[in-house]
Amino acid sequence: MSQILINNVQKVFTTPGGPVVAMKDIQLTIQPGEFVCLLGPSGCGKSTLLNAVAGFQPPSAGEITIEGKKILSPGPDRGMVFQEYALFPWMTVAQNIAFGLEVQKKSRSDIAQTVNQLLDLLHLKDFRDRYPKDLSGGMRQRVAIARVLALDSPIMLMDEPFGALDALTRRNLQDELLRIWEKLGKTILFVTHSIEESIYLADRIVVMTYRPGTVKRDQIVDMPRPRDPSSAAFNALKRELGALVMEEQQRHANAEMKLAAVD
Amino acid sequence: MNKLKSLMHGALAPVLVLLVWEACARAGLFSAVVMPAPSAVAAKWWAYLLPAQPQAEGQSYLGWLLSGELLHDAYSSLYRVIAGFVIGAGLALPLGLVMGANTRIHDFFNPLVQILRPIPPIAYIPLAILWFGLGNPPSFFLIAIGAFFPVLMNTIAGVRHVDGIYLRAARNLGVNQLTLFTRVILPAATPYILAGVRIGIGTAFIVVIVSEMIAVNDGLGFRILEAREFMWSDKIIAGMITIGLLGLAIDTAVSRLNNHLLRWHRGLEH
Ligand SMILES: Nc1ncnc2c1ncn2[C@@H]1O[C@H](COP(=O)(O)OP(=O)(O)OP(=O)(O)O)[C@@H](O)[C@H]1O
Numbered sequence: 001m002s003q004i005l006i007n008n009v010q011k012v013f014t015t016p017g018g019p020v021v022a023m024k025d026i027q028l029t030i031q032p033g034e035f036v037c038l039l040g041p042s043g044c045g046k047s048t049l050l051n052a053v054a055g056f057q058p059p060s061a062g063e064i065t066i067e068g069k070k071i072l073s074p075g076p077d078r079g080m081v082f083q084e085y086a087l088f089p090w091m092t093v094a095q096n097i098a099f100g101l102e103v104q105k106k107s108r109s110d111i112a113q114t115v116n117q118l119l120d121l122l123h124l125k126d127f128r129d130r131y132p133k134d135l136s137g138g139m140r141q142r143v144a145i146a147r148v149l150a151l152d153s154p155i156m157l158m159d160e161p162f163g164a165l166d167a168l169t170r171r172n173l174q175d176e177l178l179r180i181w182e183k184l185g186k187t188i189l190f191v192t193h194s195i196e197e198s199i200y201l202a203d204r205i206v207v208m209t210y211r212p213g214t215v216k217r218d219q220i221v222d223m224p225r226p227r228d229p230s231s232a233a234f235n236a237l238k239r240e241l242g243a244l245v246m247e248e249q250q251r252h253a254n255a256e257m258k259l260a261a262v263d
Numbered sequence: 264m265n266k267l268k269s270l271m272h273g274a275l276a277p278v279l280v281l282l283v284w285e286a287c288a289r290a291g292l293f294s295a296v297v298m299p300a301p302s303a304v305a306a307k308w309w310a311y312l313l314p315a316q317p318q319a320e321g322q323s324y325l326g327w328l329l330s331g332e333l334l335h336d337a338y339s340s341l342y343r344v345i346a347g348f349v350i351g352a353g354l355a356l357p358l359g360l361v362m363g364a365n366t367r368i369h370d371f372f373n374p375l376v377q378i379l380r381p382i383p384p385i386a387y388i389p390l391a392i393l394w395f396g397l398g399n400p401p402s403f404f405l406i407a408i409g410a411f412f413p414v415l416m417n418t419i420a421g422v423r424h425v426d427g428i429y430l431r432a433a434r435n436l437g438v439n440q441l442t443l444f445t446r447v448i449l450p451a452a453t454p455y456i457l458a459g460v461r462i463g464i465g466t467a468f469i470v471v472i473v474s475e476m477i478a479v480n481d482g483l484g485f486r487i488l489e490a491r492e493f494m495w496s497d498k499i500i501a502g503m504i505t506i507g508l509l510g511l512a513i514d515t516a517v518s519r520l521n522n523h524l525l526r527w528h529r530g531l532e533h
C-alpha cells in the first residue's frame with residue numbers, strides 16, 4: 001500500500017537576504033489510509049513540505065518515498081487540492097473533473113461514468129455545465145476535490161483547502177471530506193492553521209515549529225467521529241495544541257520584530 | 264420604453280448635427296463641392312448602393328440587387344482585410360506561441376521583432392509595390408504586416424502570463440508537455456490573444472483603406488480617392504460612411520466572437 005516516508009527532509013531557499021531554512025529534520029511515516037493534519041502558524045513550512053510530497057519542489061536534503069519509490073516529479077498518484085482552487089476557468093465543472101481522466105486516455109464511457117458518480121458524490125449535479133466563475137467558493141472547492149478524486153489516487157494532498165470559506169460552508173465540506181475519506185479509504189495529508197479544523201478531521205496532527213520548520217509534536221487524536229467541538233476532550237486537546245501553536249506564533253512575531261529592528 | 268428613451272437620447276446629438284449641417288448647406292453657406300448637404304450625401308449613398316445597370320437578361324434578381332458598386336467595394340475591402348489578416352495572424356500566432364513558451368527562441372527572435380515592430384505598415388508601401396506590383400498582393404502584404412505585430416506581441420504576453428497555479432494543477436494531473444500546451448497554456452492565453460486579434464483587425468482595416476489608394480481599382484479606399492478626382496464630395500462622404508459602417512460591423516463581429524470564446528472568463532458579463 002501507499003505508505004509515505006518522509007526521511008530527514010530539509011529545504012533551504014536561497015533568497016536575496018540569504019538562505020532561508022524552511023524545514024529541517026522532518027521525519028514522518030504516514031500509514032496508508034491515515035488522515036494527517038499539518039498544523040502550524042503561517043510561514044512554518046507546511047506548504048513547503050506538502051509541495052515536496054507533491055513533487056513540485058524537491059527537498060534540498062533527505063528524501064520522500066511512496067511505497068519505497070523516491071518522489072521526483074508531480075504525478076496523478078498524489079492528487080493535490082489547492083487553497084486557490086486552481087480549477088481551469090475555461091472548462092466547465094464536468095470538463096474539469098474529466099480532464100485528468102482524458103489525460104490518462106480513459107475511454108469516453110468510463111470518463112462519463114466516473115464524472116457522473118463524482119458529480120453525485122459531491123452534490124454538483126445541477127452545476128455540471130457551469131464555468132468556475134459562476135460558482136461559490138465552496139462549490140469550487142467541491143469541484144477541485146472531485147477533480148482529484150477522479151484520478152483515483154491513493155493519496156490526497158490538501159493545502160488549506162477550506163481556508164477561504166465561511167464557517168458554515170467549511171464545516172459542511174469537512175463533513176463531506178470525512179465521509180469520502182471513510183468511504184474511499186484515501187491517505188490524506190491536510191495542511192491547516194486552524195487548530196479546531198485539525199482536531200475535527202485528523203487521526204494524527206503534526207504540529208510544526210516556525211523557522212526552521214521542524215516537527216514539534218506528533219499527536220494522535222483518539223476520539224470517535226463525528227467529533228463534537230464542544231466536548232471536553234475536544235477542548236482539552238484544543239487548549240493543549242493552542243499553547244504549542246501560540247509559542248511558535250510568538251517566535252514568529254519576535255523574529256519579525258527583530259527583522260524590523262535590523263531594518 | 265426605457266430602451267426607446269435611451270435610443271432617442273443617443274440619437275439627439277447626431278440628429279442635431281445633421282439638421283444644422285443641412286440648414287447651413289441650404290442657406291448656401293458653403294459650396295456643394297466643398298460640403299454637400301446631408302440629404303445629397305444620403306441620396307448619393309443610396310444610388311451608390313443600388314445596381315447601376317438594369318437587370319440583365321438571365322441575371323437572377325438577387326444577383327442584380329447585389330451588383331451595386333457599394334456592395335462590390337465593401338466586399339472587396341472586406342475580402343482584403345480577411346485575407347491579409349489571416350496571413351498575418353496565421354504567421355504571428357505560432358511564432359508568438361513558441362516565443363512565449365521558449366526563452367531561447369524568444370531571445371533569438373526578439374531583437375528582430377523589436378526593430379521591425381515600430382515601422383508603421385504604411386512605410387512598407389514602396390517596398391510592397393516593388394515586390395508585389397499592383398493588384399491584391401501588395402494589399403495583402405501590408406495588411407498582414409499591420410495584423411502581425413499586435414497578434415504576435417499579445418500571444419507572447421499571453422503565454423508568458425499564464426498563472427503558475429494552472430501549470431501546477433495540470434502537472435499534478437499528469438499531463439505531458441503537448442497536452443499542457445494545447446489544453447492549458449493555449450486556453451489560458453486566449454484573453455490576451457483575442458485582445459491582440461481585435462487590435463490587429465483594427466489595424467488591418469486602417470491599412471486596407473490606405474492600400475486601396477495605391478494599387479487596386481476597387482474597394483472603398485479606391486472609391487473615395489476616385490471620387491476626389493471628379494470632385495464628387497457627396498460620394499466621398501458616402502464612401503466614408505460606408506467605411507465607418509463596415510468597420511463597425513467588423514468590430515461587432517469580433518467582439519461577438521470574443522464574448523463567445525471567452526464566455527468562461529471572469530472579466531466578462533454578458
Ligand atoms: N520560493 C520561496 N523562496 C524563498 N522563500 C520561500 C519560498 N517559499 C517559501 N519560502 C519561505 O519558507 C517559509 C515556509 O513557507 P511555507 O509557504 O511553506 O509556509 P506555510 O506554513 O505554508 O505558511 P502559510 O500558512 O502562510 O501558507 C516561509 O518563511 C517562506 O517565506
Ligand SMILES: [Mg+2]
Nearest residue numbers: 046047048159
Ligand atoms: Mg502555505
